[in-house]
Amino acid sequence: MAKLNADLLDDLTIKAAKPREKEYTLRDGNGLFLLIHPNGGKYFHLRTTLHGKPKKVQLGTYPELSLSVARDQSREKRKLVKHEHIDPVFEAKQVKHQKAKDADSTFQKVAEDWLVIKERTLAPTTHLKIKQTFNANVYGVIGKHPISEIDNQLVRKCLLIMQKRGALEFMEKTRGWIKSVFDFALSDRLISENPIPLKDERLIKHVGGKFPHLESMADAGKLLRNLVEYAGSFEVASCVYLQLSFAQRPSELRCAKWAEFDLDNAVWTLPLERSKTRKHMTKPHTIMLSKQAIEALKALKVYTGHSEYLFTGRLTSKPVSDKAISNAYDAVFTDYHIVPHGCRHFFSTQANESGLFRKEAIDSFLQHKDKNAISAIYNQATYDNERKQIAQWWSDQLDIARDGAKVIPFKQA
Template sequence: METNKLSDVKIRAAKPQDKLYSISDGEGMFLEISPKGGKWWRFKYRFNGKQKRLSLGTYPSTSLKAARDKRQQARELLASGVDPGDQRKAEKMATETALRNTFAGVAEEWAQNKVSSEKWTPTTERKRRIWLNNGLLPFLGSRPISEITTAELWNVLQRTQKTSGYTANRLRGMASEIFNFAMATGRAENNPALPLQGQIAVKKEKHRLAILEPEEVGKMLRAIDACQAAATTKAAARLAPLVFVRPGELRHAEWSEIDLKKALWSIPAEKMKMREPHVVPLSRQAVAILKEIQPLTGHCRYVFEGTKPGEPISDNTLNKLLKTLGYKGRMTQHGWRAIARTLLDEVLDVRVDWIEHQLAHSVRDANGRAYNRTSHLEGRVGMMQQWADYLDGLKAEGPAEEVNGASQEA
């Protein structure tokens, strides 16, 4: 039987025709040429009385010599009584299984499970993947997860601990969850992250900055009212203390979520940290601010649209405003939550469970059942109006010029 009939010159000279055709190299191998010019190497053989074909790659990505080597390997398998097609499927399955059993493979399944079970918001997923991609996957990703040792994980975490013990500790926690997932799915027998619990030195984290003295809160509110910031920025800064939601929830507020007639803002679960829908009663003052900004952004998706059309203000906009007003190192946007929590409880003597519920913290009844989003809504409506009136009182206690930079642009 004639073999090795083809050459690179003959292959390059083979032009596309109206229909698919092939040119033989011998011993079952041929080059298939499509009407569009694509060229595929094929190997034709018989196994257990059945005619079969095996793809050997495309030309020129797979050279003539490489295709012939693959043909020889296939013929050797046939001589040993092995179907080369079945062998390839088994090898592919083994490779896929090996990849699924690596730390990276298990970590991806674990992350997808978090997303599909709605335990992660898009923001949380983005942050966790950044940690994974920077702190764990470059060093452990290709390793079979069942072979990773405690010492190996410790050495990886030490790289991060040099710059941030807090992040290293979070990475250890993530790794522990991934190993637990591997154990649950039968790909590991132990969790090497467990012995490292409590072993990573973490510097005492500073609490998010917040000004808790009523007099100072009043000064800050007056400074915000007097600033010359962009209209959307100033409106968001004025609304923030009245609703004390998380900064991301505030800047992503959409007009479709707000009912000005009912004075309610309904935030969907996917935007909330706890993945539960949340209702924010709007005081008269909050409604007034929203009505002021409505002519400017009412046609937009976001209440506080930024400079880029279709996008909200950036996550740094309001913190930058506070710095401009002289509060660098003293107050962050998240601080309004601590301020509300403290003053509502200690000054206004509001029920703690109402406060916690309005902060969208997990609150349970006497039987351990989580309250739904409308629990104590009537009481919280009154609380939010009482809070807005209290803030107005604080603002009225002094002049607007008390904070340097109040008139600067932001």
Template sequence: MAQPTNKLTATAVRNAKPREKTYRLADGGGMYLEVSPSGGRYWRLKYRLHGKEKRLALGVFPEVSLAEAREARDSSRKLIAQGVDPVAARRAERRASEVSAANTLAAIAEEWLEEVHKNKVVPDHYRHDRRRLELHLLPVLGNRPLVEITAGELLDALRRIERQRKLETAKRVRTLASLVFRYAIATERADRDPAADLKGALRAPQIRHHAAITEPEEIAKLMRAVYAYSGEPATLAALKLSALVFVRPGELRKAEWADVDLDAGTWSFTASKNGPPLIVPLPSQAVEILTDLHDLTGHGRYVLPGARSAARPMSENAITAAMAGMGYKGRMTAHGFRAMARTVLEERLGYPPAIIEQQLAHVVKDANGRAYNRTAHLEQRKAMLQAWADYLDALREGAGNVVPIRGQA
């Protein structure tokens, strides 16, 4: 015969006073209220499973009411009827909750940033990517268990970025999210990458074409303006080197003397933390500029130090501001020197696109589809850069009709 249940009333529970010794008030079904001498009132469930008597804590009164304790008792008895120990079930639930808390998107993203990404990219790249996640993704989904995040939820977060007209940022954040999910898969904390499902779901960023001058007559005027610049010597050197070696503006700004070999006429650096080295052959004009500059900045780390602190590289706006001061705002940018060289080297000097792209540090593949090593075509690039520097000098000096030496494959 089943034991009667629900024998207690809310009033009896509220009026249960402490005694000299702990005592119990039974409600039935194995549940009782335990009252301690200190006045504490605790809900307990006594049950038998696999021939052993056990007890389960159901909560403390008044935080857990009589009705709530009965609900807990009934759900626990259903588990017992199925041969499941409610104590073990509670421990498993607690462990799952702890695992879930440890495996939120924010937790795994932090682990990926520190353990993986930080060791693969340069510090500035790392800081920018961390900031993108912290600004755009983690405030929305960071506290969610990573395995529960759906493609739809991720898309909603990315749409918020798009609504701010930050299309390139949205694209980058999707890529970063995918890297985090793939890391979770590799570490056996996820089964799939919902970010991969969003390929093609975002609006494509507009391609920005950097303002550039490509006509010889205009290049001649530009180079005369560059050489007539009367500002800071380091800025003048930066303008000249931008034209001569046409590396990315950020790479030039952060150039370090330790990477420059004036005797060999080379500048070697690594664009990414663990990436292949990039070797830039320096034409004689660039070596002369750097030799003169070494007297001014060679005591420090950076070839082009900042105006306010030699411990930091030249600011991003230094070259842009100089170009604007020379009257080239909207007509030419620091990045435009790359576009200028790319166009003129192929169309007027006749150099093969593969050699030019190699010098631009773009990924170039051979006939078998394999990427060239970044040190490839060094001698051809050296000859090309010297011919380019001589061509710029000839234009600047107004040497009539400049007849370029055609590039060789």
């Protein structure tokens, strides 16, 4: 006769067990048994006692949970009951609760919650860029993992993919955004610590440099002459010209809306929420419009005045993509590589070297924040009159360069 605690079941017996009108059990020994349900389901259960009270806990479904694994789990739970007095029923509920919590706390779910919060403070273009980056580069690797189970090695896995294709600056930004998601999870007590270290020696550090830019007014003139022959859309050509003329941040111009422009008073008012330096500002930044800029905007309005945005794609009401603008620069100027943001560097160099304007006014024109914290607090000057002069001077310089005439020194009034 078999002992009471002997293993009685085998796979052949379990597979041969047929459902009946009522559920019944097949005992394996040591409290482990198999429950056969009328619907054909077969469920492993463990029966034990804690403090004299009977306890029964379901371990899993056969054949997903094999007989050998069910026995291993049964032994582990009996040890916990005997030596640590842990209630297996309570523990099972805790595990179930944790699984449900993990399912609701995947990296993607937490990141999406973080993006909802950040929508209030991030510029729309930055918010969209993070969302697109996570969709394309992050969620596929760590998106479905519970955030509490993600370590730096797993995060590094998706970053190394970007590093391999040479996108070092983009990789660093993405790493910073991922770290912010973990900080958000930490504040919500979903994790006990942020797994992203300050430095990761396995990742190549991006060495920043100046944005590729025009090197001379003669080259600016060549670009503008080539722009007249540009085969692309008028909207894109206008954006290229106004980027060079305004010298503002590319995303702020590319996503500009007609409602922000007052052509009668020659001013573009950039809303705080779209400004990169909004954290250091108390009121919107204004960009003074030259006569040439107003003419260009009026011509553009014929094409896109019905739209919310100045520069729209032909098949969409959304702003034209930054890729389209970058491609246009490559098309109209082929002597060497330049990028839209380089227009700011080029303007700053020309304006400062002219000796005609105060550095503070030029920095205000470019919407640069004051690096001196004390000065930034006390100096609230906007240099409106001087910025008007700068805007007109710069448009005149571009006209002269385009027409190939000799540059005439500008005299301040």
